[in-house]
Amino acid sequence: MNTPPDSAIRSCRTAVDLAVAFVVAVILLRTFVLEGYLISTGSMAPGLYGFHRRVHCPSCRFVFAFGVAFDESTPGSLGTIQEPTGPRRLATCPNCGQSGIDVSNLPNNHGDQLLVHKHIFDIRSPKRWETVVFRNPASPGEAFVKRVVGLPGETIRIKAGDVHINGQIARKSLAAQLDLRIPVCSLQLPDSEHPEWQLPWDLDQHWKLQQNTLQYSAPPADTHSPAASLPAEPAWIRFHYWKPSGGRHLAETPLTHAAAEPDWSDFLNRFRDVPIAWSAQLHYDAEREVLQCTGVMPTELQRDLVRNATSSEFRNAVFRLAALSHLAPVTDRYGYNSLVASPEFVVSDLMLDTTIQWQQPPARIHVRIPVGNQIFGLTLDTTSHSATLLSLDQQTVLQQGSYAAGDGQSVHLIASGFDQQIAVSINGQMPFPELPVEHAQPPDEPVEASAAPVGDHRPDPARAAGISLLIERQKRWALGISGGSANVTRLRMYRDVFYTPGRRRNAVKSDYVIPESCYFVQGDNSPVSSDSRNWEKPVVPHAFLVGKPFLVHLPSKPAILQFAGREWRIRIPDWERIRYIH
CATH class of the missing domain: 1.20.5 (Single alpha-helices involved in coiled-coils or other helix-helix interfaces)
Incomplete structure (x- = not known):
């Protein structure tokens, strides 16, 4: 053997x-x-998903999550999966604004699975903006995941979407900003058949759009001109947030009382007894002599007004108003929350993220960064690899630094105006520290995007003026190139988390002093998050901390398995979403 x-x-x-x-x-x-x-609800979306449906926008192919489970902060929901029915089954793409995307036939997908480092907070205390898992103080058998915003002994207040600690705004590091930022729009373009879409950027004449790339070529230099030796003027790409449909923002255009009659009276008479929302969307302010539209003017409404107009002044006013109605403020609306009705607030804290490539390097790259009532200019010299930050209002240099050349044929640039400060990253490194902006004069109260109070179709003049001011400020964002040639292959705008008033129970109407050994926590998806703002017991004791989540280790997405003429819906790993957590 x-x-x-x-x-x-x-x-x-x-x-x-x-x-x-x-x-x-x-x-x-x-x-x-x-x-x-396992995350079940969407209070930390879009960074961390609860139960959701994965949606591919049919126009721009942007992929986003449609939440189907929310916590008790949302009426009628206790963390259970809701079936989207009726109008609630229709999603809106957060990138291009395409509405009416039917999600009723999409499968439900599990929430993200986190790997949590237990007992780390037995060694150290959590830091501000750090994500933590803890036992619910009201129900210790239940675990929550939120972000720490207030530390023991601090006085906290939520004002106009920002966290204020001991009377001063709490500013995030750039690393924390990158972890929290929420997409607003990108260069992913809708199909050519999309009727109402336009690029959310206004291009100077030397720019052209080619598929998903913006191409720039400097004009030929006139060597005989006295100005030939001067630096070339930048060719700008200016941000203007274009909304294809919907919204509750206000647009208005001048129209004298004499020019408004009789067409305005005719419009009211024709639609007074008709069950259509047009008469509620349009308003003429005779005292201020302006024609106003709430939300984007529907194409059918524009055609009706133009077809029945008897004066060229009224007709031209309608054309102007229809175009202006597409320019909307950036708001805190989440594509994830399409199932939930909630107020929208205007968000002023924006971030530009772009990649610029070239064969013949541009002489300079410019960015205009508005913060509150001030505007700043960032200039990159591609020859010396230097970066300069200026106050354009005072024409003074504020910061200077250098950056790594990288591959010598491209630059990845991030410029942020979050939290009343300037933060810049070039090729993954900061050329200078974050610069706090004093006297930015932000709003004292959150500004609702709707110009009309709830239950009233007449726009509030003061609120409308505040929204118009914020739209004008956000339009100051711009990217410019001077000299050479360049291709912008990535151009994205992001916004900061806007902390909503919630139920106004804690740290909203007045200051709240955080007890010792306790923490004030909030969710990133503030409109639907049940957190310290709303709880009867607002803080989390240190003893209730479970640990720090550090890895999204098993995110999944739906797929279809076909075999022998049959189909099965299965879940497969979503490798792109496996990541470390700040």
């Missing part, structure tokens, strides 16, 4: 020992160090 050689026996024993050691190590890690956590 043949017996296995000693080497084979030793190899087998080694394999068994390794397998046992691995199992023991996993058990020890899961018991004492690591723990898995």
Whole structure:
């Protein structure tokens, strides 16, 4: 009888020992160090998903999540999965604004699974803006994941979407900003058949759009001109947030009382008894002599007004108003929250993220960064690889630094105006520290995007003026190139998290002093988050902290398996969303 050689026996024993050691190590890690956590609701979206449906926009192909489970902060929801029915089954793309996307036939997808480092807060205290998992103080058997915004002993207040600590705005580092930022729009373009879409950027004449790339070529230099030796004027790309449909923002255009009659009276008479929302969307302010539209003017309404107009003044006013109605403020609306009705607030804290490539390097790259009532200019010299930050209002240099050349044929640039400060990153490095902006004069109260009070179709003049001012400020964002040639292959705008008033229970109407060994926490998806703003017991004691989530380790997406003429819906890993958590 043949017996296995000693080497084979030793190899087998080694394999068994390794397998046992691995199992023991996993058990020890899961018991004492690591723990898995499944997110069910959307209070931390869009960074962390709860139960949702994965939506592909049919126009721009942007992929986003449609939440189907929310916590008790949302009426009628206690964390259970809701079935989208009726108008609630229709999603709106957060990138291009395409509305009416039917999600009723899409499968539900599980929430993100987190890997949590247990007991780390037995060694140290959590930091501001850090994500934590903790036991719900009202129901200790339930685990929550939120972000720490207030620390023990601090006085906290939520004002106009920002966190204020001890009377001063709490500013985030650029790393924290990148973790929290929420997409607004990008260069992913809708199909040519999209009837109402326009690029959310206004291009100077030396720019042209080619598929998903903006191309720039400097005009030929006139060597005989006295100005030939001067630096070339930048060719600008200016941000203007174009909304294809919907919204509750206000647009208005001048129209004298004499020019408004009789067409305005005729419009009211024709639609007074007709069950259509047009008469509620349009308003003429006779005292100020302006024609106003709430939300984007529907194409059918514009055609009706133009077809029945008897004066060219009224007809031209309608054309102007229809175009202006597409220019909307950036708001805190989430594509994730399409199932939920909630007020929208204007968001002023924006971030530009762009990649610029070239063969013949441009002389300079410019960015205009508005913060409150002030505007700043960033200039990159591609030859010396230097960056300069200026106050355009005072014409003074504020910061200077250098950046790594990278591959020498491109630059990845991030410019942020979050939290009343300027933060810049070039090729992954900051050329100078974040610069706080004093006297930015932000709004004292959150500004609702709707110009009309709830239950009233007449726009409020003061609110409308405030919205118009914020729209004008956001239009100051611009990217410019001077000299050479360049291709902008990536151009994205992001916004900051806007902390809504919620139920106004804690730290909203007045200051709140955080007790010792306790933390004030909030969700990134503020409109639907149940957190310290709303809880009867507003803080999380240190003893209730479970640990720090550090990895989204098993996100998934739906797929269809086809075999033998049959189809099965399955879940597969979403490798692109596996990431570390700040």
